[in-house]
Amino acid sequence: FKVFARLHPSQGFPSVSLVVLGVLSILAGFVSLGMVIDALITTRILVQFIGQIGAVTLLRRRVPDMPRPYRMWLYPVPSLVALLGWIFIFATTPPLVVAFGLGALVLGVVCFGAWSWKGRTWPFDARDPGERTVTPY
Incomplete structure (x- = not known):
């Protein structure tokens, strides 16, 4: 921004x-330091770790021929195990902390949507969806 x-x-x-x-x-x-740390960890679990698992899965399904620097053994088992672990950690945190994490996620999605809409970038760009390309790093 x-x-x-x-x-x-x-x-x-x-x-x-x-x-x-x-x-x-x-x-x-x-609020207590413990609550702040729990809230930050919960937000990070939702946004980064679970988001990365979803992004890796989507990328592998949508662009299977893209060159990758490494292979994930037994794919998708490690992703599923990690996802279950992060969901367990998220689910066992206090409800107030979970609410903060979900609120931060929703706020982030809303801000990203507003920023994308204003700038006419993905997902609001004018290009045909068939024109989208993935650029490997």
């Missing part, structure tokens, strides 16, 4: 980002 890239006119630091992080830190100060 461009607003977070705005720099302080004379000092050159990202002022808006710093203010937002400061406000979030102040809000986090009103």
Whole structure:
């Protein structure tokens, strides 16, 4: 988001980002450190770990011939075991922490959707879906 890239006119630091992080830190100060750590871990499980498992599975199914730097032995068993483990950890956390994690995920999806719609990028671009290509890194 461009607003977070705005720099302080004379000092050159990202002022808006710093203010937002400061406000979030102040809000986090009103709950226990354990709750903050649990909430951050839960959010990371949802967004990064479970998201990566889904993305790897989608990529392997949609672009099976793409060159890959390594092979996953016994695919998809390791992905399923990891998914079950992350779901177990997520499900055994306190409900308030789960609600925070889900709320952060929903907020992220909404922000991504608004950003994509405004910039006319995927999934709101004008190209034909058949034109999409995957660029290997």
